[in-house]
Amino acid sequence: MTTSSTSPQDFGWVSEMVVEPRPAAPVREHSVINWYLIALGLLYVIWSWVHLPSSIWARSLLACYLIWRMKPDVIIPFMLTGLQLRLQFGQAEDFANMQAMSEQLTGFEQYAFMVPCILYAIRTFVAAVSARAARRAEFPFGLYLLYLFGMLFVLVGAVLAIGTGGWTAGLRSYCLVGLYFYGLLLPACSQRQMTQLAVGFSAVGMAILTAANMVGFGSRQLWVLLPFAGSFAPILVLRAARPMHIVLAAWHSFAGFTFAFNATFTVQLLWLWNTVAGICLGPSRRQSLRVTMVVALTYSLFVFSLGLLFYGALAHDPTREAMESSRGGSLFDRMNYKLCGDRGPIWWGAMLELVENPTLCGVPAPTFIMRSHGTEGVWKFSTHNIVLDPLLRLGIVAGPILLIVLVHAVLVAKNAVMNESSIGVVVIALAVISNIALGGATLPYMLSDREAEHMFMAAGLLGVYAIGKRGMRRRSSPAPDWSVSDHLARPAA
Numbered sequence: 001m002t003t004s005s006t007s008p009q010d011f012g013w014v015s016e017m018v019v020e021p022r023p024a025a026p027v028r029e030h031s032v033i034n035w036y037l038i039a040l041g042l043l044y045v046i047w048s049w050v051h052l053p054s055s056i057w058a059r060s061l062l063a064c065y066l067i068w069r070m071k072p073d074v075i076i077p078f079m080l081t082g083l084q085l086r087l088q089f090g091q092a093e094d095f096a097n098m099q100a101m102s103e104q105l106t107g108f109e110q111y112a113f114m115v116p117c118i119l120y121a122i123r124t125f126v127a128a129v130s131a132r133a134a135r136r137a138e139f140p141f142g143l144y145l146l147y148l149f150g151m152l153f154v155l156v157g158a159v160l161a162i163g164t165g166g167w168t169a170g171l172r173s174y175c176l177v178g179l180y181f182y183g184l185l186l187p188a189c190s191q192r193q194m195t196q197l198a199v200g201f202s203a204v205g206m207a208i209l210t211a212a213n214m215v216g217f218g219s220r221q222l223w224v225l226l227p228f229a230g231s232f233a234p235i236l237v238l239r240a241a242r243p244m245h246i247v248l249a250a251w252h253s254f255a256g257f258t259f260a261f262n263a264t265f266t267v268q269l270l271w272l273w274n275t276v277a278g279i280c281l282g283p284s285r286r287q288s289l290r291v292t293m294v295v296a297l298t299y300s301l302f303v304f305s306l307g308l309l310f311y312g313a314l315a316h317d318p319t320r321e322a323m324e325s326s327r328g329g330s331l332f333d334r335m336n337y338k339l340c341g342d343r344g345p346i347w348w349g350a351m352l353e354l355v356e357n358p359t360l361c362g363v364p365a366p367t368f369i370m371r372s373h374g375t376e377g378v379w380k381f382s383t384h385n386i387v388l389d390p391l392l393r394l395g396i397v398a399g400p401i402l403l404i405v406l407v408h409a410v411l412v413a414k415n416a417v418m419n420e421s422s423i424g425v426v427v428i429a430l431a432v433i434s435n436i437a438l439g440g441a442t443l444p445y446m447l448s449d450r451e452a453e454h455m456f457m458a459a460g461l462l463g464v465y466a467i468g469k470r471g472m473r474r475r476s477s478p479a480p481d482w483s484v485s486d487h488l489a490r491p492a493a
Contacts, residue, residue: 032189032197034073037066041080049085056112063116067123072186072193072461076200079221079454083208088219114168117175117449121151124182133185138467140408144181147405150174150398157361157395166365170393173447176456177402180409183460184467195424197458201431202228202252209255220451222259223267223439227431229256230274235423238282265335266442270434273301277430281417294417298410298433305441308339309385313351316344320374343384343442345372350383354391362395386440389447406446409459410436415466425465432459 044062048055059081066074066081127133128144154174161167189197205225211217233253236246253275260271280293317340353368370379383389386406391399413429420426435446435455446452 032072037077041077052086060112075457082450117172120175127185150401153361153398161364170364172449179456183457184463188464191422198424198427206252220445227274230271231278231427231430234278235282291418298414301437312339312344313347316348318371350388359395366392386444389444412466416462420465
């Protein structure tokens, strides 16, 4: 750029025509924090405490609006819509209170839960076929077309099950996982924005963990958000973050440990695995070492979870002696009973049902014979496994397709950590990996609507770090802040 001693006033007519270019300002619509939408989410949370039945319908309307908006700032408000305080603070244990709530229900609330799930699929399809979609270049159209093919079988299965209890369950789960594609089409978020999103998850997680430890609070959000309690603290400590940030993260980690210690073995493993992963990935090491670590951490979870499934099923103990021997026994005895005496019989019954009665379109609310504790009965609930549940509920076509999508989400999260060392990217990716591959080993809460929507959206946001030219490039330096570059451009269609 050349300079001149001639002032602009000497060429007034030129100065009126030539305008000095200004640097682009970040586009607010792509921000992950929108206080107006968060206020609406908090309003719903309060409403769910005051009058749960009517809040169900209000939540449905809010969820539909957020989904159609299709911007990253809907993720945190959507997370808030998964809370139902009247139930989650244990009020349902009071019979009179529960009876009063039951009398206020109309019987159509299941449709209030189903409508947003259907809209997930519609909005994603509209964005996928639109030329205005922000991230079409990196969108996995082949996998998405396979997903749509499976949707045909899920729809048929739901129609055939109309009139039976839980006939919408399979369709809701399938559409929920489709939010991963929705996230892949959202406008890309910079490292700074991903960190803001991770902090938002952590703030809500800290609040509900504190509530669970102090006054009693039951929500699967505790499971979904627990990984942030494990990974955030060691990463911030090892990267010498600000003291106040370290103190807050340490408190969050302690709250997560306290909750996990009093919960199930799976919850304890969730906290422990993310803590170990945070320690391994915390320091800014060279990329080759980071790649080795995240590959080992991810594939070890696959082996561990599938190993639990087959060992528990094949070595299951249907007798009552297994439970009796675990009482007062060692930690290993209790773990072995939980695996072989509690989960094992359920998994074995589900496997027999898959082999003996395979279905093309699935059964949204499957039942099967389960032998446990010396008795035989019909099991009507979840299989407690993220592999078996889709295969039973969705059938031999859509079930495997759903599992392929879940594996793809895990591998994209792994690749994001391999390519990017940003704190926000790392902790969100670790949460996606551990929730699907570890948490799903004994409870498929990631397939439950009003619990996992925000995590699948965030999993899709990781795609920009793992898919396409940007994602596949091995970075040795931090990525540029896209909030002021080419990603200013198009919003999702």
